[in-house]
Amino acid sequence: MRRGAVLAVALAALALAGAVWQPHDPDAVDMLARHAAPSLSHPLGTDHLGRDLASRMLVAAWRTGLVVVIVGAIGLAGGSALGTIAAILGGWRERLILRGAELFIVVPTLVWALTAAALFGLSPLTAGVALGLAGVGPYALFSNALTHRVLGQPFVLAATALGAARLRLMLRHVLPNTLPLIFAYVGSQAGQSVIAYASLAFIGLGADPSKPDWGSMLYEYRMFVFDRPMLTIWPGLAIAAVTWTLNRIFDPPTAAASGGAGLNRGRRRPS
Amino acid sequence: MGRHVLAIGLRAAASLLAVSALAFLVIAFMPSDPVMIAIRAWNLPADPETIAGLRAQWGLDGPLPARYLRWLAGFVTGDWGRTFRTGEPVLAEFAARLPLSLSIGLGGLAFACVAAVPIGFAAALRPEGAADRASRLLAVTVQAVPAFWLGLVLVWVLGVKLRVIQPFSGGPTIVLLAAGLVALHSAGMFARVYRRDLIEQTGQPHFRTALAKGLDRRRALWRHGHRGAIYAMLSAVRSEAGWAIGTTAALEVLFGLPGISQFLVQSISARDFFVLQAYVMVVAVWMLAVNGAIELAVRRLDPRWRESQS
Numbered sequence: 001m002r003r004g005a006v007l008a009v010a011l012a013a014l015a016l017a018g019a020v021w022q023p024h025d026p027d028a029v030d031m032l033a034r035h036a037a038p039s040l041s042h043p044l045g046t047d048h049l050g051r052d053l054a055s056r057m058l059v060a061a062w063r064t065g066l067v068v069v070i071v072g073a074i075g076l077a078g079g080s081a082l083g084t085i086a087a088i089l090g091g092w093r094e095r096l097i098l099r100g101a102e103l104f105i106v107v108p109t110l111v112w113a114l115t116a117a118a119l120f121g122l123s124p125l126t127a128g129v130a131l132g133l134a135g136v137g138p139y140a141l142f143s144n145a146l147t148h149r150v151l152g153q154p155f156v157l158a159a160t161a162l163g164a165a166r167l168r169l170m171l172r173h174v175l176p177n178t179l180p181l182i183f184a185y186v187g188s189q190a191g192q193s194v195i196a197y198a199s200l201a202f203i204g205l206g207a208d209p210s211k212p213d214w215g216s217m218l219y220e221y222r223m224f225v226f227d228r229p230m231l232t233i234w235p236g237l238a239i240a241a242v243t244w245t246l247n248r249i250f251d252p253p254t255a256a257a258s259g260g261a262g263l264n265r266g267r268r269r270p271s
Numbered sequence: 272m273g274r275h276v277l278a279i280g281l282r283a284a285a286s287l288l289a290v291s292a293l294a295f296l297v298i299a300f301m302p303s304d305p306v307m308i309a310i311r312a313w314n315l316p317a318d319p320e321t322i323a324g325l326r327a328q329w330g331l332d333g334p335l336p337a338r339y340l341r342w343l344a345g346f347v348t349g350d351w352g353r354t355f356r357t358g359e360p361v362l363a364e365f366a367a368r369l370p371l372s373l374s375i376g377l378g379g380l381a382f383a384c385v386a387a388v389p390i391g392f393a394a395a396l397r398p399e400g401a402a403d404r405a406s407r408l409l410a411v412t413v414q415a416v417p418a419f420w421l422g423l424v425l426v427w428v429l430g431v432k433l434r435v436i437q438p439f440s441g442g443p444t445i446v447l448l449a450a451g452l453v454a455l456h457s458a459g460m461f462a463r464v465y466r467r468d469l470i471e472q473t474g475q476p477h478f479r480t481a482l483a484k485g486l487d488r489r490r491a492l493w494r495h496g497h498r499g500a501i502y503a504m505l506s507a508v509r510s511e512a513g514w515a516i517g518t519t520a521a522l523e524v525l526f527g528l529p530g531i532s533q534f535l536v537q538s539i540s541a542r543d544f545f546v547l548q549a550y551v552m553v554v555a556v557w558m559l560a561v562n563g564a565i566e567l568a569v570r571r572l573d574p575r576w577r578e579s580q581s
Contacts, residue, residue, distance in 0.1 A: 116297070139384055232423050241415075
């Protein structure tokens with residue numbers, strides 16, 4: 001946990017640094033310095049166009065960070081709002097919302113995001129919004145189930161008996177109890193959004209080729225895997241490090257020991 | 272049994288209908304006009320007659336609901352439109368490419384199920400033993416490392432260092448490699464689910480009874496835990512199926528395999544909206560088929576279901 005936290009801070013600092021500063025212009029082509037070996041001025045060397053690899057990695061880190069934050073924010077806000085509102089409305093409106101949430105599970109998140117990227121282009125914003133919206137379904141179902149559990153608790157019944165209004169009930173008593181768990185669930189999926197964004201950029205639908213992303217770098221450099229394997233090793237290591245760190249923070253080893261996605265499982269109730 | 276098949280089929284059809292409407296709506300908001308793109312792609316004169324003719328031919332005139340109903344009628348009767356790029360019917364293009372994608376995705380999932388049982392069983396036999404640690408390492412690794420990067424590394428190791436495969440040749444070895452990469456991720460996840468369910472059952476009274484009868488841990492786990500753990504694993508296949516589709520898509524692009532996702536990528540540069548819509552539908556059918564098959568299998572195998580039904 002300690003190591004995970006240190007690594008997380010370091011990675012976040014790198015991503016934030018990448019937003020404002022890079023050692024070189026990440027798009028500056030220098031044909032005289034193609035495939036340069038790592039040196040002081042190019043810590044990770046240069047690519048087939050002489051662009052500084054470290055600078056491109058930094059920009060890509062920032063873009064990936066943006067995606068994770070957007071996906072998480074949409075998942076947390078959308079999932080908890082939908083699930084809680086559905087539970088409080090009850091009746092056919094609740095069934096409708098839950099059925100709608102289930103619908104998003106039928107088509108995988110990545111395919112919705114592919115569709116969005118194909119139509120609107122791929123940027124951290126569109127990818128984040130698409131991955132976030134497409135992923136809201138499971139969070140809504142989860143927060144709905146949690147809300148029902150909390151609504152059955154004695155202190156909520158007491159508050160209802162005292163005549164608390166619905167909105168107040170929700171804000172004061174329900175959400176403070178459900179949000180931490182929903183946050184943990186959304187967080188446990190954060191690593192997946194890094195891989196999903198890398199896959200999207202790798203597949204490259206609607207991507208802007210001038211903007212570096214770890215996924216698009218892997219696609220661009222895949223042809224050099226024979227002669228310059230390090231070009232593909234670095235972005236891959238970056239993806240793995242960020243994903244591993246996120247998984248580790250939100251899914252501590254005790255839970256990982258019993259199988260990883262702890263909240264994800266659960267047999268369907270007989271319907 | 273027939274009643275369940277009917278119920279699952281009806282539910283799947285309803286989901287499919289809703290997904291198709293949603294996808295149609297999203298695609299209708301496309302910023303660029305497919306007719307203008309097609310005119311440019313085919314070098315047609317950009318006069319109003321041609322534009323109106325193409326619009327009528329593709330059913331793009333008229334309000335959105337009418338267009339949707341027309342598209343739906345065409346989809347059900349097997350008319351999925353024609354691609355801009357090749358002019359071939361979309362259905363034929365998909366039919367030609369689907370077997371490859373299915374064998375990578377479903378083949379990988381099936382292989383993972385087979386591989387996960389011995390791994391998970393060995394892990395559950397001795398918790399914190401070598402097999403348990405190895406399977407945990409596998410699960411943690413495959414969750415952090417994208418399959419397409421692992422594929423790239425394998426291309427380097429197998430194709431460059433050892434020279435045992437010809438990368439980017441599209442041969443059967445490459446298809447097998449892709450299916451293996453899908454299987455690796457799923458096997459890591461399934462093995463953990465299977466192991467956890469086995470371990471959970473060791474705390475149950477029936478398991479302690481089996482031990483008291485004189486069975487050793489290995490036999491008791493196999494005779495009394497295995498079946499239940501298989502059901503838990505089958506439920507995990509459901510959530511893994513979506514992941515397998517995404518992995519298959521990235522691997523098709525990596526290895527240049529002519530599957531449906533590669534076809535989508537090639538078509539999108541032409542803003543080929545028929546292909547995009549068809550792709551979403553094919554994926555939804557794939558997911559619903561996997562879900563339905565698993566639900567039926569569990570109902571059929573699991574005595575708890577049979578009791579509650581009859």
